Amino acid sequence: MAKVTILGATGNVGVFAAHTVSEIPYVSDMLLVGRPGREDFLAGCCRDLSDSFAARGTDVRLSYSTSLLDAKDSDIIICTAGVPRRPGQDRNDLAFENAKIVAGTAETIGRISPDAILFLVTNPVDVMTAVALKYSGLQPRQIFGLGTHLDSMRLKSLIARYFRVHVSEVHTRIIGEHGDSMVPLWSATTIGGIRIRNLPTFSGLPAQEMIETVRTSGEAIIRDKGATVYGPGEAIATLVRTILRDENRILTVSSYIKSEIHGIGDVCIGVPARINRDGVFPVPLSLEEDEVVGFRESVKKIRTVTADVMERLEEAR
Ligand SMILES: NC(=O)c1ccc[n+]([C@@H]2O[C@H](COP(=O)([O-])OP(=O)(O)OC[C@H]3O[C@@H](n4cnc5c(N)ncnc54)[C@H](O)[C@@H]3O)[C@@H](O)[C@H]2O)c1
Numbered sequence: 001m002a003k004v005t006i007l008g009a010t011g012n013v014g015v016f017a018a019h020t021v022s023e024i025p026y027v028s029d030m031l032l033v034g035r036p037g038r039e040d041f042l043a044g045c046c047r048d049l050s051d052s053f054a055a056r057g058t059d060v061r062l063s064y065s066t067s068l069l070d071a072k073d074s075d076i077i078i079c080t081a082g083v084p085r086r087p088g089q090d091r092n093d094l095a096f097e098n099a100k101i102v103a104g105t106a107e108t109i110g111r112i113s114p115d116a117i118l119f120l121v122t123n124p125v126d127v128m129t130a131v132a133l134k135y136s137g138l139q140p141r142q143i144f145g146l147g148t149h150l151d152s153m154r155l156k157s158l159i160a161r162y163f164r165v166h167v168s169e170v171h172t173r174i175i176g177e178h179g180d181s182m183v184p185l186w187s188a189t190t191i192g193g194i195r196i197r198n199l200p201t202f203s204g205l206p207a208q209e210m211i212e213t214v215r216t217s218g219e220a221i222i223r224d225k226g227a228t229v230y231g232p233g234e235a236i237a238t239l240v241r242t243i244l245r246d247e248n249r250i251l252t253v254s255s256y257i258k259s260e261i262h263g264i265g266d267v268c269i270g271v272p273a274r275i276n277r278d279g280v281f282p283v284p285l286s287l288e289e290d291e292v293v294g295f296r297e298s299v300k301k302i303r304t305v306t307a308d309v310m311e312r313l314e315e316a317r
């Protein structure tokens, strides 16, 4: 049984993630952490969630706090704390402001919960994963970000709809930045176990249009309804379940790579990783030429933003 803590629990993603994660049978304790001044909201969330537990027969000890120190002894800490982008902004515009929050948070977590797995949702998530890795002092296997898992799910859903098959028949991945430079892996995309490129109907697939839809999906949802909530909330639960049930699933998350992909490394970025109770382990893989080119570009971009943020953080401290 496990203790899961959600940081930023008063936010759009935090509130819904509390609901989805509480459904995982291995979760015995859940702590919602918000900022001082938000005690009433947090208490209300706990009461409201408890009602849902009663309705569905969930047995989770639920508590809230405005002190990060209460996250001590957590098995998984999910960080959704930070500012979201507004319409017209890029995720990378949030980098320094959110890095300040994540660096301080990660330092404390490294001290109070050295065995925890720290799961970053805050954007820009690849950069935040690198900041958390540096400031927490935790092992790379203990730190990961939602990365391109959500993008991969978005593409999976578009492909399933196009071919009129159940989503479970589609396997696909997007690697690289959770952002404009993301790279779809058509070479690793299958439908019913058949490589998508071997299907006669592949030639008519509007691949570029689909990727553009995925790239702009977050922005479009934010413009229309203010925040992306259900997609990230369910994606968070999938990852927490994968860890707690020790499932060894291979999901595409932001993780530190040394040189696993065509010798490219020393960066936190979206890659396929084996995920289990011990954490997150990037899977070495070979890509096709155009995919390597795209991945290198994406790595270059993330490295530049990360280096800039790290430098500004050092100056500000
Ligand atoms: N990686 C992904 O796929 C993904 C998906 C959705 C949202 N996000 C990101 O998650 C973050 C939260 O999104 P949201 O829509 O829930 O935003 P929100 O504004 O609804 O909630 C933000 C939360 O962070 C807290 N917070 C803000 N500033 C803080 C500070 N200085 N210290 C501590 N806590 C602070 C707030 O109190 C609130 O609980 C954003 O950065 C957003 O871009 C990432």
Ligand SMILES: O=C(O)C[C@H](O)C(=O)O
Pocket (backbone or CB within 6 Å): 084, 085, 091, 123, 150, 217, 218, 219, 222, 228, 231, 232
């Ligand atoms: O797009 C955003 O800013 C939120 C999130 O990263 C998403 O893709 O839903």
